[in-house]
Amino acid sequence: MSSTLKGITLKGSAELVAEFFSFGINSILYQRGIYPPETFTRVTHYDMSLQLTTDPKLKNYLTNVVSQLKEWLFECTVQKLVLVITCLETNEVLERWQFDIECDKSAKESSAPREKSIKTIQDEIRSVIRQITATVTFLPLLEVPCAFDLLVYTDKDLVVPEKWEESGPQIINQSEEVRLRSFTTSIHKVNSMVAYKRTDSV
Amino acid sequence: MAEGGDVEWELSKENIQPLRRGRAISALHQALTQQQDGLSSVINQQRQAFESELRMYEGDDPLDVWDRYIKWTEQTFPQGGKESNLTTLLERAVTRFTEEKKYHNDPRYVDLWIKFAESCPEPLDIYRYMQAQGIGMTQASLYIAWSEEYENQGNFHKADLVYQEGFKKCAEPHDKLLQFHKSLQARVSRQVMMEVEDDDSDEEPKQPERVSLVDLKYRGKKKAIALVNRTGPAIRSVSGGLQSRGAPVLGNASNTRLMIFDESKAPTAGPSEPRLEPWMAPPTSRAKENEKRPEKWCDVKKSKFGHTVMAPPPSKPTFQPFVDESDQPPTMTPCKINPAVNTVLSARKPCREGTPLKRLQEHHLQQKEAELGKSQEQSMYCKDLLLSGATEFCFEELRAERYFKKIAQDTQEVSGQKDHSGSSAAK
Numbered sequence: 224m225s226s227t228l229k230g231i232t233l234k235g236s237a238e239l240v241a242e243f244f245s246f247g248i249n250s251i252l253y254q255r256g257i258y259p260p261e262t263f264t265r266v267t268h269y270d271m272s273l274q275l276t277t278d279p280k281l282k283n284y285l286t287n288v289v290s291q292l293k294e295w296l297f298e299c300t301v302q303k304l305v306l307v308i309t310c311l312e313t314n315e316v317l318e319r320w321q322f323d324i325e326c327d328k329s330a331k332e333s334s335a336p337r338e339k340s341i342k343t344i345q346d347e348i349r350s351v352i353r354q355i356t357a358t359v360t361f362l363p364l365l366e367v368p369c370a371f372d373l374l375v376y377t378d379k380d381l382v383v384p385e386k387w388e389e390s391g392p393q394i395i396n397q398s399e400e401v402r403l404r405s406f407t408t409s410i411h412k413v414n415s416m417v418a419y420k421r422t423d424s425v
Numbered sequence: 426m427a428e429g430g431d432v433e434w435e436l437s438k439e440n441i442q443p444l445r446r447g448r449a450i451s452a453l454h455q456a457l458t459q460q461q462d463g464l465s466s467v468i469n470q471q472r473q474a475f476e477s478e479l480r481m482y483e484g485d486d487p488l489d490v491w492d493r494y495i496k497w498t499e500q501t502f503p504q505g506g507k508e509s510n511l512t513t514l515l516e517r518a519v520t521r522f523t524e525e526k527k528y529h530n531d532p533r534y535v536d537l538w539i540k541f542a543e544s545c546p547e548p549l550d551i552y553r554y555m556q557a558q559g560i561g562m563t564q565a566s567l568y569i570a571w572s573e574e575y576e577n578q579g580n581f582h583k584a585d586l587v588y589q590e591g592f593k594k595c596a597e598p599h600d601k602l603l604q605f606h607k608s609l610q611a612r613v614s615r616q617v618m619m620e621v622e623d624d625d626s627d628e629e630p631k632q633p634e635r636v637s638l639v640d641l642k643y644r645g646k647k648k649a650i651a652l653v654n655r656t657g658p659a660i661r662s663v664s665g666g667l668q669s670r671g672a673p674v675l676g677n678a679s680n681t682r683l684m685i686f687d688e689s690k691a692p693t694a695g696p697s698e699p700r701l702e703p704w705m706a707p708p709t710s711r712a713k714e715n716e717k718r719p720e721k722w723c724d725v726k727k728s729k730f731g732h733t734v735m736a737p738p739p740s741k742p743t744f745q746p747f748v749d750e751s752d753q754p755p756t757m758t759p760c761k762i763n764p765a766v767n768t769v770l771s772a773r774k775p776c777r778e779g780t781p782l783k784r785l786q787e788h789h790l791q792q793k794e795a796e797l798g799k800s801q802e803q804s805m806y807c808k809d810l811l812l813s814g815a816t817e818f819c820f821e822e823l824r825a826e827r828y829f830k831k832i833a834q835d836t837q838e839v840s841g842q843k844d845h846s847g848s849s850a851a852k
Contacts, residue, residue: 259615261615261619312604353435354435357434357435357438359443360434360438360441360443360503361434361441361443361444361447361448361450361453362443362447363444363445363447364443364444364445364446364447366445366605367604368604399447399449399450399451400450401450419447420447421449
């Protein structure tokens, strides 16, 4: 790990981005009340306190997803991760959190670490997560019980692993889209965005 | 990164009131930039347009204008506050249509009432008033809002009763009501479960101990409390306001002479007993907390030297406030909105007498009197038109409005005639 202090390798970058997704997804699930707040516990990471789920099933699911994602990030084959929040009863898509991932594929050939300190990257990640928290100011209240789903967009020729299935994009019709901040490890760049159902007014 | 204007909402996130329906990001962005630039003329123009539309509307759905006006206000003034005039608007809107039976179960009208109630200090009173007036009786949203208010105050029993009332009245949409009722039950049962777990996890067995300053449960139909047993289940587990989990605070009741506000003595009327109060007269004033009689402040002799209580100087916090290492001064400071462009007439100040509910009732009373011809004063000008919005209009404004309308009509007619003549000439 001492090498990451100076520069960043592909492996380290994949790990950092996967870690961001783990915390980011947990934050969204907590902020949007998909799971009851009692099932979360507070941890300190990135110099800020974050909520992590304690629900064993959810934890297991997320670890699986994130470790799979890490592989894909390492191979630079992932393009997007989308967290979709749907109404439990009608299956209507209410919110869509989209994280576009741009991979610098040249990093696969040359193993030389890039010049970017882990601290700057974490600062960037922190501001993204802060922004996720701040979105409650304009997002509509989720009044109905909701479920969530994770979609991963990969390069086309990839074999679908077990327990994953192909699905549609789950787009919200008549949505309002807000771009959030982005961060980059200089190998992976993550652009975040949230889409939600448009209010009927104005 | 090209995120340019998107940071605006984040910088002022504390000043944006969350809305149930969410916000349109474009409106939010616009509102925040305008506020920052101090350019409120656009907003003022829009508001003026709404105001004149309120007065000039001739269609058969006047509520629509109010509804759009209020929604626009919500989106345009993200921080709420005095400039938005939202409470005044809501109050005007709901009073305006109390007599119109056709709106009583209109979802838009009921929504306005609920928003109004939420902006009032005592929403429960408003909901009861609505019930007495028969407003929103078949709207599920009323029962949901009402029940949520009870739930916030920790009164789960009443919260449930409200839903029962809603089912009895066959409120629509039924599915929604059912679903919210279910989630209420789920929340209550989860809370009960957690309390049980908490009890189990306590290692030392809880001794029944006498707790002071704690509300007791009612027993039987009477609301009078005559319980000797002040321990165990007789104590109401959740009290209103901030809920403190865990052991109730043991009040240090020595030599305190505080008058304690007793909720159970204050008059209450539940949904189980509707229409007890005719709501024709303002209700008796509520018991006030810790009221102190006015007395002379000057020339008060100190009774004993050294007995005066000095407020201790605030001690320094024992913790280190967290400061970002990369701390930079904020790039922009919020600045005040310029005062309204329209300075001829000031925005109407809502009369600050009494509670909103009281004002509602007085208004109701006045209308009744006016119908019976008992009213003492009679205005010989179109008072309604001048005062109907959130701001006051003057006669000239009204006249100009009519004039422009007429001009517009005339030009339309003229051009219509020209078209007509043109086509006839072509023949």
